[in-house]
Amino acid sequence: MSTNLVAITMPKWGLSMKEGSILKWIKSNGDNISKGDMILEIETEKVVNEMESPEDGKILKICANEGDTVPVGSIIAVCGKQDASNEEIDAFIEEFNSNFKSEINLEEGEEDLNEKIKVSDLEINFIKNINSNNENILFIHGFGGDLNNWMFNQNELSEKFNTYAIDLPGHGMSEKNIHSSTLDDLANLISSFCIATDINSVNLVGHSFGAGISIKTASLYPDLINSLTLISPIGLGKEIDSAYLENFINAESRRDLKKEIEKLYFNSDIITRDMLNEVLKSLRIDNVQSTLSKIQNEIIINGEQKNNLIDEINSAKVPVCVVWGKEDQIIPSNHHEVLNDRIKIIIEKDCGHMAHIEKPSVVNDAINSTIVG
Amino acid sequence: MPIKTYREAINEALLQEMKKDENVVVIGEDVAGGAGTNGEQDAWGGVLGVTKGLLKHFGRERIIDTPITETAIMGMASGAALTGLRPVAELMFVDFMGVCFDQILNQTAKFRYMFGGKAVTPLTIRTMYGGGLRAASQHSQCLYPMFTHVPGIKVVLPSNPYDAKGLLIQSIRDNDPVIFMEHKNLYDTSGDVPDESYSIPFGEANFTREGKDLTFIAMGQTVEICNNVADTLKKEGKTCTVLDLRTLSPLDEDSILEAAEETGKIVIVDESYPRCNVATDISALICQKSFDSLKAGIKMVTPPHTPVPFSPPLEDLYLPSEEKVLNVAKEIL
Structure with missing residues (x-):
């Protein structure tokens, strides 16, 4: 068997993904590709996104056509460093398919990976993926998000690290009533969560408001934190699109919400109705809107950001990396200018407020190198 | 997320709204008791068991069994709604609307309009519809177009357990008459339903x-x-x-x-x-x-x-x- 050939397979985006549909091949048979190139568009139940090439080489044969829906892990293309004969390619596909056994039972209901734990009197929902590694990662989503925001990151990084992703109070499947939502309180909650789950040291990955919580946690609990990877963090400047938060909380319909969610992305084609429905489902639970309003008041005062975390982030004793979409419409990316040169800064072009969804490989590489050094 | 049946989702919506608001009452035939039981201990909770279990939480004051007269049920419920309660009346089969339709068509649906906006009627009418149960011509009809024809009534047809709970909660909280229609064949279907209360706004397909x-x-x-x-x-x-x-x-x-x-x-x-x-x-x-x-x-x-x-x-x-x-x-x- 030739070692030249490599299978490109249907990726698993998020822990619940079972199958994906090929929307469009961006590259064709015979095209040269390098790692990180966008090679095709895939649609899942939750999202439409472009898949980046995992390999350098040439696409020798596309095995799943536009419109096809295939299980996670099945072969969608054959890639090689050099050309190969049709016989070789067909033999390779045959061998791949004879060894491929989908671990996913499409008929079965979704396996529920969510766990709940009582932390500071609040029921907190989380998903963990433990592979007995030395380093732990804890993902903290932003305002109005939930742990599913890390669908392109948690799974990827679980190969090398123990990963945890939580739903903040008032979000996802965590408790909806909270008394107080200051950054200090939420940093305390993160520390209590780590104690409750036996995490002694952790690498925090935070987005936006979750990045603010991460900075605060590192400042209050320096012994707990090994590194920080922050995506579009709050707290580094005054400007923020305060109307976004207000309109998000009060969105009545899918159409209202879509207008707001579009501001999060550089390329709003990524937004599906299912994605909007998931957000609406959460917003419509009793007390969610009032809890989000409380959090909004911790983020914004008189139309500007309330928190100033510049000193805390610049004085952090651990490796810090900040990733920002250049076209971020919620918090402007030029806020990075206040950071000192000890902090690694990545400004990603063609990318909005959700770099972890729009440019997952950039974010995943950043997290990896921040932890590993 | 917890998996519940359509029937359980409706029951949970009633339970949660009754706990939240003491003005919510359930009125109908056999909603507490039921054929073949003594009504108190092991009540059936309606012909298909949808209101089962509510009696022990709320007692006969709020789970009200009525005589077999749809006219009286709708009259009582409309009046109760006008005077401050938030009743959920059960019209066992929608086919029986014939005997109580004047209460709905000419009274309940018109109150807000004819009293110049000063009267509100927060009434929810739950009813079963649809064929497939071998129940013949008088117990299998859909009839919802007859309600959609009438201005002043909101008409809700949940297709799954998640929607059933959220739309029923919205119906109960709504200040206008709502007819909430449950297809008999759906009661045993199941799906994800959050434990928390939530509502789904009307008019969003x-x-x-x-x-x-x-x-x-x-x-x-x-x-x-x-x-x-x-x-x-x-x-x-x-x-x-x-x-x-x-x-x-x-x-x-x-x-x-x-x-x-x-x-x-x-x-x-x-x-x-x-x-x-x-x-x-x-x-x-x-x-x-x-x-x-x-x-x-x-x-x-x-x-x-x-x-x-x-x-x-x-x-x-x-x-x-x-x-x-x-x-x-x-x-x-």
């Missing part, structure tokens, strides 16, 4: 499938039929949009036109009698407002214009089925 080749428009039980047909067609390489209307009054016209324009080929599946029903109404809407987007004549799958047959083979032939919907879809694909 739900896309349950998305596709490029054809659009199904459905309501209540026909949503599942269309979902299954869409899944079958997907295996044959055709993708379909399925739009679940969720509420017939108010009607989400924007989503209907959006769904129609996405594919230009439309099949509407409605289990009610075919003259002046929801399918004809939506067909007219699309023709008036979006004619240029149509790539084929609008198709409807409905029963024939006859009473629902008692004979099982005839009833099966009468009702919209996956097979019929699939065949009609293929005519225009």
Whole structure:
């Protein structure tokens, strides 16, 4: 068997993904590709996104056509460093398919990976993926998000690290009533969560408001934190699109919400109705809107950001990396200018407020190198 | 997320709203007791057990069994709503609306309008509809077009357990009369339902499938039929949009036109009698407002214009089925 050939397979985006549909091949048979190139568009139940090439080489044969829906892990293309004969390619596909056994039972209901734990009197929902590694990662989503925001990151990084992703109070499947939502309180909650789950040291990955919580946690609990990877963090400047938060909380319909969610992305084609429905489902639970309003008041005062975390982030004793979409419409990316040169800064072009969804490989590489050094 | 049946979802909505608001009361035939029981300890909770268990939480003060008179149930509930309670009245089978329709049509539905906006009537009427239970012509009808015809009544047809809970909570909290229609065949279907209370606003249709080749428009039980047909067609390489209307009054016209324009080929599946029903109404809407987007004549799958047959083979032939919907879809694909 030739070692030249490599299978490109249907990726698993998020822990619940079972199958994906090929929307469009961006590259064709015979095209040269390098790692990180966008090679095709895939649609899942939750999202439409472009898949980046995992390999350098040439696409020798596309095995799943536009419109096809295939299980996670099945072969969608054959890639090689050099050309190969049709016989070789067909033999390779045959061998791949004879060894491929989908671990996913499409008929079965979704396996529920969510766990709940009582932390500071609040029921907190989380998903963990433990592979007995030395380093732990804890993902903290932003305002109005939930742990599913890390669908392109948690799974990827679980190969090398123990990963945890939580739903903040008032979000996802965590408790909806909270008394107080200051950054200090939420940093305390993160520390209590780590104690409750036996995490002694952790690498925090935070987005936006979750990045603010991460900075605060590192400042209050320096012994707990090994590194920080922050995506579009709050707290580094005054400007923020305060109307976004207000309109998000009060969105009545899918159409209202879509207008707001579009501001999060550089390329709003990524937004599906299912994605909007998931957000609406959460917003419509009793007390969610009032809890989000409380959090909004911790983020914004008189139309500007309330928190100033510049000193805390610049004085952090651990490796810090900040990733920002250049076209971020919620918090402007030029806020990075206040950071000192000890902090690694990545400004990603063609990318909005959700770099972890729009440019997952950039974010995943950043997290990896921040932890590993 | 917890999996619950449609029946459990409705029961949980009632339980949570009754706990939250002491003005919510349940009124109907056998809602506490039921045939063959002593009513108190092991109450049936209605003919199909939907209100089972509520009696022990709220007692006979709030779970009110009535005599067999729909006229009295609706009169009592409308008056209670006008004077400050938030009643949930049960009309066991929608077929029995004949004897209480004046209360609904000429009284309840008109109060807000005729009292110059000063009267509110926060009444929810729960009722069962639909065929398939071999229950013959007087216990199998849909009849929702008769309610959508009347201004002043909101008409809700949940198609799944998640929607059933959220839409019933919304119905109870709403300050106008709402008729909440439960298809008998759906009670044992199950799906994800959060434990928390939540509400789904009226007038927002739900896309349950998305596709490029054809659009199904459905309501209540026909949503599942269309979902299954869409899944079958997907295996044959055709993708379909399925739009679940969720509420017939108010009607989400924007989503209907959006769904129609996405594919230009439309099949509407409605289990009610075919003259002046929801399918004809939506067909007219699309023709008036979006004619240029149509790539084929609008198709409807409905029963024939006859009473629902008692004979099982005839009833099966009468009702919209996956097979019929699939065949009609293929005519225009």
